[in-house]
Amino acid sequence: MKKYISLFVLLLISSAGLYAQSIYDIRNAIDFFESNKMQRGDFRKTLSESEIEGSPYYIDEFTKGTIFTSQKIQYNDVPLRYNIYNDEMEFQTPDEQILAIAAPEIVEKAVVGEDTFSNIPYELGNKVKRAYFILLTEGKLSLYARPQVMYQKPKEAAAYKEPEPAKFIKRPDMYYLRLNQQAAVKIESKKDLQNFFTDHQKQIEDFIKENKIKPGKEDNMMELVEYYNSL
Structure with missing residues (x-):
């Protein structure tokens, strides 16, 4: 309880x-x-x-x-x-x-x-680590976003350039797919999508092509995950 x-x-x-x-x-x-x-x-x-x-x-x-x-x-x-x-x-x-x-x-x-931060395993090279991801949609196949912030060191004054303070710079979110309870996988390209799906490959490939799915767009990834979960 x-x-x-x-x-x-x-x-x-x-x-x-x-x-x-x-x-x-x-x-x-x-x-x-x-x-x-x-x-x-x-x-x-x-x-x-x-x-x-x-x-x-x-x-x-x-x-x-x-x-x-x-x-x-x-x-x-x-x-x-x-x-x-x-x-x-x-x-x-x-x-x-x-x-x-x-x-x-x-x-x-x-x-x-309104955000759910899930602490889940994910693939990083040949290792599996854990981190917080924002849950976007959940099912047999789940979609997560990982926010990105880059730290830029301060820059000293140079010829024709003023000094710059240190900065935190927001970067576009990265998207990850997680099948069942496996480690989440980062999806950056159509090749990543092709390598990720080991079942329903022909249907998924056709769906990606027909709907012009782009891995860097949240709404596209949501469509793809919802389609996969309907199969």
């Missing part, structure tokens, strides 16, 4: 008296992260980016969200924001400390506003 965490202490008892569901204070969520700090040593304060132009965050402001852990525990109403550059989900404590958990395997997913 899942535990539900929120800002209010409330006991809900059905009129039939079938069950009771406890809802704890947000401090329990902080205790959870503190316990992981003690066990793993992965917990740290985030660094200040005040001297860098741009932003490393998906959305700068904290938004109340829900964390689902790999232990099937749910923490509600936690102020969250996603640091793209560090690939970390940050949260704000009641005394306004900004903290981040650097062991994403602890978190199964985080729902922040």
